[in-house]
Amino acid sequence: MTVSPLPLAEFVVRVDNVIFSVDTDQNRLLVLLVQRQQPPFIGYWSLPGTLVRQGESLEAAAYRTLAEKIRVSNLYLEQLYTFGESDRNPTYGKRYLSVSYFALVRFADAELIVPGELPVQWFALSACPDLAFDHSKILAYGHRRLCNKLEYSPVAFDVLPEYFTLNDLYQFYSTVLGANFSDYSNFRSRLLKLGILQDTHQKVIRGAGRPATLYRFDREAFAALKDKPLVFV
């Protein structure tokens, strides 16, 4: 420890969660928000978060605040980024540090817990209001991480239904990455070439289209590749 000429900062530490989901029926990328009931930013929507308690790890605090808002099976949270600018919460006397966490949950499995006093709601990312504090910045950072994970990891298969068509998969990627991320035939041939999609030899008819093959993610085939860097788009 060096002797500091300026006094050390004292911090209160928050965790804030960026929880994404994809409504595959309506092709909407969703984020979970709660509405603030106290000043500052009263009435504004914000990321669900909490202050860290004595003896509690950062991760435990992130899981605790999440479990108060949503019931979901097989939740996976990962640390996103720590925001610690000295002016990020000017209202309180103390300096606030926010350690943000990131998750992508399966929409069909996620059940919101809505107590009267703390409104909690999914918002389409495209129709998201301005958030309290610097939470819009945290959310934008989380969206970049999500896009990145989709490109380089098989996270999509954790939240898609077990059986899907290649078009379902393409719609899922388009919903998160934007409509022009890749053309369908390149996407299709790249994914099939990876050898991680298992053809179920079953067909399904969606809308007015021709019958389309149902696939499932082949976890065994993927396990053999998992130390190899891959690109999914």
Place this chain on the structure above:
Amino acid sequence: MTVSPLPLAEFVVRVDNVIFSVDTDQNRLLVLLVQRQQPPFIGYWSLPGTLVRQGESLEAAAYRTLAEKIRVSNLYLEQLYTFGESDRNPTYGKRYLSVSYFALVRFADAELIVPGELPVQWFALSACPDLAFDHSKILAYGHRRLCNKLEYSPVAFDVLPEYFTLNDLYQFYSTVLGANFSDYSNFRSRLLKLGILQDTHQKVIRGAGRPATLYRFDREAFAALKDKPLVFV
């Protein structure tokens, strides 16, 4: 803010830097360490770090502590991970949070600043001692990030000499990722196929080998690809 049944934790926040370099002459992956002069862990080596001061951003603290240890041009630091287990520094009364930062610097450009009172030294990662606190864990996390960056980003070209042979590049990757990360001919054809290496039409003789072509990184060609996910190994 919800009302907490348990008291909130009060934190002192550190930044700790994982600074890597590659000695391309000796094919060694290096990490920058400082030797502690006070208890706890007196005499142990640790990551260079500092406590965050009032009004100072996390990033500013990371740059400040780095600038006290090393002079380097074009330094790029990025946030790595925040470690905040409640028992990570049991000696002090307060709870310590460590926001770690990561950098890879060009060995030839990095000049160590060694004042008498705080020994600072490059260590080969393969011969690194047990570090103070949980710094061995932070270092291992940093090494994973470095491997990942090498696989998915052109960070190698920021620290290699401007002109290099394909074998130099392969040695660099082997030094960081381990000897068996890829066989040379696959690596070579993959890299050439990306179209980001410019043939200088000059040859160089290294040791007893045949003359080898010198390449340079083609930043313009890479800029055209930068929004496309790529794999470099």
